[in-house]
Amino acid sequence: MIQYEKFTLANGLRVLVHEDKSTPMAVIDVIYDVGARDENPNKTGFAHLFEHLMFGGSVNVPVYDEPLQIAGGENNAYTSNDLTNYYCQLPAENIETAFWLESDRMLSLAFSEKSLEVQRKVVSEEFKEHYINKPYGDVWHKMRKLAYTKHPYKWMTIGEELSHVENATLQDVKDFFLEHYTPSNAILVVAGNVTIAEVKMLAEKWFAPIPAGNKYKRDLPQEPKQTEARKLEVRANVPLDAIYKCWHIYPRLDQRYYVVDLITEILSGGGSSRLFQSLVKEKKLFSNVECYHVGSTDAGLLTIEGKLLKGVSMADADAAINEELKKLQAEGVSAKELEKVKNKTESTMAFNDMSITERADSLAVYELLGDANLINTELGKYQAVTTTDIITESRIVFDEKNCSTLYYYSNNA
């Protein structure tokens, strides 16, 4: 049971405090309710570029990193399609430094032309490093466009194309800040060797004076139900043929999400999972095969991907995956197999809760979803899943009409 207390400042900033006296450290986690899904389709990659700019100086503090490092702290941030999260860890005695730094950049940025110019280049190099200069690096660029026709999940967090990032202007940066980086669109989590009274005092002192700003109203185009199988074939300079298959699943808070999450574990959660055992070990068709989803807030995708062993045809590989899915749809799972993936979920959660950084991150993400107490109640939702649920959902999700398939052929195979 993770204990925490929550209060809300007059400007709308939600604050959660989790005390842990066993550590000398404190973590401050600030999550902003903005991700790549909130971007203008012609200016994609902006939420992530903006994350970089948050380190380029704020209105009263010329640089973010140095004062934090002097206080013995470390920090980082990440952007997803759904949210942007900034976190830092420092000795608990010095926690006020983090309040000072985080509140100043929520108040306003320095909006430096130099910072924008440099970070455009840095993000371009990040784009190249992860998505261009890497075998199979463009898969998700292609797959998102195939699987989504309307929803902004159709582009990647890094951006639809390099030019969107390269063309970002300082006015874009200012507009984005005003629209999204307000107290009412943010959640502050403080965890570690702190007291609730201390955090209340510091939050009032540093964050309460920030003007409330407007609450962002999200109104995203919804993805229509997919009604026929989609296929795409590409050829590239990669050493091996690969296959990617995606099916639309459920929003993060839907009870059926938990059923599907356990299905991914049954199919590929380890050395005894179905796809690995059948397709790698027994049938010897793949050198690796994985099933996963990314837990997105709106309805996401369940993916099965694999690299084919040399000499195996794409048609045979695809058919073998489908055969495993048909088996699941026809026979379901045994009570023991379901128990196995539930046990794994319980264990994963216990290990995640080992560090205050993870606990702070979970509290922030769950609060953004609508209820921080999911950190304590979510295991129960997994426990409630039955073998009947598994069979029902596997029949609904693994419908050919709900599937997008990408055949990624090697030029050299």
Add this chain to the structure above:
Amino acid sequence: MINRTIAPEIKDATEFNLQLKPYEKFTLDNGVEVYAINAGAQDVLQLEMVFYAGNSYESANAVAAVTNHMLKNGTSTKTAFQINEHFEYYGSHCNRNCSNEVASLSLHTLNKHLNVLLPVMREMISDSVFPEDELATYKQICKQKLSVSLQKCDFVANRLIDAYVFGEAHPYGKVITAADYDAITTDQLKQHFNKYYLNGKCIIFVAGLLPKDIFQQLNKNFGSLSLNKQQIILPPHGILPAKEKKYRIQNDANGVQGAIRMARPFPTRHHPDYMKTMVLNALFGGFFGSRLMSNIREEKGYTYGIHSYIQNHIQDSAWLISTEAGKDVCEATVEEVYKEMKLLREELIDEEELSLVRNYLIGSILGDLDGPFHIIGRWKNIILNDLDEKYFYDSVTAIKTVSAEELQALSEKYLRAEDFYELIVI
């Protein structure tokens, strides 16, 4: 109104009194030493059985890594599937890891399942059978993975720079090929297993909120194995560094970035310069606020990240600079690295910057002592490097007291352009 231009008061990180929680030590009936850290709030534990079975001991390339991996691929009573299913049913993770000197088998589990998991680990280290079919499948997997990796400039660069510094005949410089995997036989694996696991030398590290009977459980399962009976001798390996210092390699005709690696030999943790050089390394390229990062990423935007580090080796080491930069700015990046070395040799570091690095490093150690797994990780490194807790406290003292003059002297000694191997792989 608060004045936001003034930083809040801080406690200087160098005033923190860092304490490394001492371990408890047990010895099993057969002489295997167990180092334990009992701490934490969750009912979970991490167990690591470390064997002197790394690639320094192997008879042919990749034999150590493949033997280590296949500890999970079958015993005389259980198939690979059954072993995996057993650990996974209890929500636990049993992993293998092979490095240069040591290779390990580790377990992460909820405490309540420990008693049903240890007997299977015992089987894996005393009765692995290395089935032919499992080896054939695993070789295919390794070769396919290698073919993908070889297309990545960073992977190719990492292998080559090590080979330049240590020579391909040295465990740290080995370059594994598909032919190496093809040549591996189950006999080689069985021999490696017999010598270095079944009759090998083992040390156990365990951490978490430990059950009261942890010693009894470990002794019951591992105390009667024929471990630590024979002397395990580290085969001698000569270092044969490359003569040529500068390399430019075209690996991918369509590459848009180059992987840059620069490296020079460096002594081990036992050398008197080591601890102070760790501070110099941090300032040079060891964290986000370092000179290399500030100049090459934050000022010029040539790269997403640039780092320097001293390799975590036991017998010998190297100091490396590593980055991926835009194809057109690779040469300029290399030049900037040399400029930063020159600055460190020629100009004294000012007290403000040095103080920032001291505080950052102390804060980072403090954060890294959070929780039993991190603490045992520190101890494992100390013990495997044949050091003691004095190393930890002396390192902290070095961070707090090293002077700008000493850092300049170290720069003059170690950051000389002519000593560095230099490689760009596009």
